[in-house]
Amino acid sequence: MDTRKYIDSLFSDYEETSALTDFKEELRSFLDERINTLVKSGMDEKDAFVKVTNELGDMSAVADEISLKKKQEILAEMYMKTRHYMSTWRIALYILCGTVLGFGVIIAVLSGFLSDDINAPLGSLLIFGVIPILGFLFLGLTQETAVREAMGWKRALLYVLATGVFLFGVIIFIIVYFEDGAGLPYAIATLIPFILPSLAFGAFLILTEKDRSKPWVKKQHEEYMKRSQERFGDPAREERFGLISGALWIAAIAGFVLLTILFGLKFSWLSIVVALIGQMFIQAMFTKSK
Amino acid sequence: MEPKLSSDLLRGHTDTIVLAMLMNADRYGLEIYNRILDRTGGQYELKVDTLYSSYKRLEKGGYITSYWGDETHGARRKYYRITEKGRELYRQNLLNWEFTLKILNSLLKEEK
Numbered sequence: 144m145d146t147r148k149y150i151d152s153l154f155s156d157y158e159e160t161s162a163l164t165d166f167k168e169e170l171r172s173f174l175d176e177r178i179n180t181l182v183k184s185g186m187d188e189k190d191a192f193v194k195v196t197n198e199l200g201d202m203s204a205v206a207d208e209i210s211l212k213k214k215q216e217i218l219a220e221m222y223m224k225t226r227h228y229m230s231t232w233r234i235a236l237y238i239l240c241g242t243v244l245g246f247g248v249i250i251a252v253l254s255g256f257l258s259d260d261i262n263a264p265l266g267s268l269l270i271f272g273v274i275p276i277l278g279f280l281f282l283g284l285t286q287e288t289a290v291r292e293a294m295g296w297k298r299a300l301l302y303v304l305a306t307g308v309f310l311f312g313v314i315i316f317i318i319v320y321f322e323d324g325a326g327l328p329y330a331i332a333t334l335i336p337f338i339l340p341s342l343a344f345g346a347f348l349i350l351t352e353k354d355r356s357k358p359w360v361k362k363q364h365e366e367y368m369k370r371s372q373e374r375f376g377d378p379a380r381e382e383r384f385g386l387i388s389g390a391l392w393i394a395a396i397a398g399f400v401l402l403t404i405l406f407g408l409k410f411s412w413l414s415i416v417v418a419l420i421g422q423m424f425i426q427a428m429f430t431k432s433k
Numbered sequence: 434m435e436p437k438l439s440s441d442l443l444r445g446h447t448d449t450i451v452l453a454m455l456m457n458a459d460r461y462g463l464e465i466y467n468r469i470l471d472r473t474g475g476q477y478e479l480k481v482d483t484l485y486s487s488y489k490r491l492e493k494g495g496y497i498t499s500y501w502g503d504e505t506h507g508a509r510r511k512y513y514r515i516t517e518k519g520r521e522l523y524r525q526n527l528l529n530w531e532f533t534l535k536i537l538n539s540l541l542k543e544e545k
Contacts, residue, residue, distance in 0.1 A: 172463075202482050202485070208486070
């Protein structure tokens with residue numbers, strides 16, 4: 144029987160990393176040489192193979208060590224590198240959007256200088272500013288990164304639609320407010336057909352969004368929750384801790400302002416010190432005693 | 434009564450045995466394996482995984498390093514070389530063992 148095939152079957156459950164390939168080659172040379180020696184001393188080749196593979200023991204212990212180490216490296220790499228997820232056409236589109244945006248800004252500034260009409264810069268921004276921003280939005284949402292999966296392109300297009308209508312509404316608002324001399328009431332009226340529905344639709348999209356975090360991020364989050372649970376006991380307790388701390392600091396800042404007005408900085412800084420001491424007491428009270 | 438080798442006791446000292454084999458020369462995996470089998474007169478059922486776990490552990494700890502040999506014919510062999518840290522560990526382990534052996538002897542013989 145072929146030792147290479149035998150070793151491959153032995154480690155078929157493990158990811159083929161360079162360290163494992165190296166180890167497999169080392170083990171193969173070990174087995175081949177040992178079998179050869181036994182055959183030379185007069186043993187049947189088949190028997191030698193059986194004897195030698197019986198002597199192996201449990202190789203998974205060694206493989207575990209090699210592949211576990213590799214897994215950590217992959218995790219570190221995932222964490223560090225986003226570039227890994229950038230295909231060439233994406234890079235090209237990002238750069239294209241950036242260029243168009245830069246062009247739009249330059250054109251808007253130039254036309255702002257060259258004509259007194261506010262419509263000219265706004266108009267060029269509408270085309271050369273909004274379109275690349277929407278492009279960035281689409282690319283960003285459909286971008287797979289180290290920490291999250293990409294959004295589907297259909298859903299991303301809905302976001303683009305909502306944002307597009309919103310930005311269009313903003314520009315219309317500015318144009319109406321400045322240009323037509325219609326004043327604020329008319330400008331506010333333009334909020335109804337554009338900004339309001341796009342905000343509502345955007346809110347709907349965001350609220351129905353699902354968690355796209357990668358499994359390892361979720362795992363880390365769980366670990367964080369577990370750690371904080373060990374410190375505070377339970378989440379409700381942690382929430383109370385946050386609320387009381389918040390209340391304390393709002394009171395401290397209010398006290399600081401009030402004391403500054405009444406007595407000047409000479410005394411008012413003491414309220415911050417008192418808040419710090421209070422914070423430490425709250426922390427001590429809420430941290431779980433071991 | 435025939436004396437029998439205690440494989441468990443030997444297995445507990447695999448790292449030190451490997452280091453001892455490397456004190457005078459760089460050796461490859463099978464060479465160390467064969468030397469151990471020779472020295473124990475075939476009484477020790479040494480499993481390959483025990484030995485390779487030890488290689489990997491020692492390498493990770495920086496006690497030994499490894500390199501592929503440049504055999505012109507036949508299979509390539511991976512050689513292991515002991516580091517200064519490894520030599521130190523070997524001397525310490527040997528010292529510990531001699532000390533332990535003395536105490537173990539006194540304990541065992543007293544109870545006879």
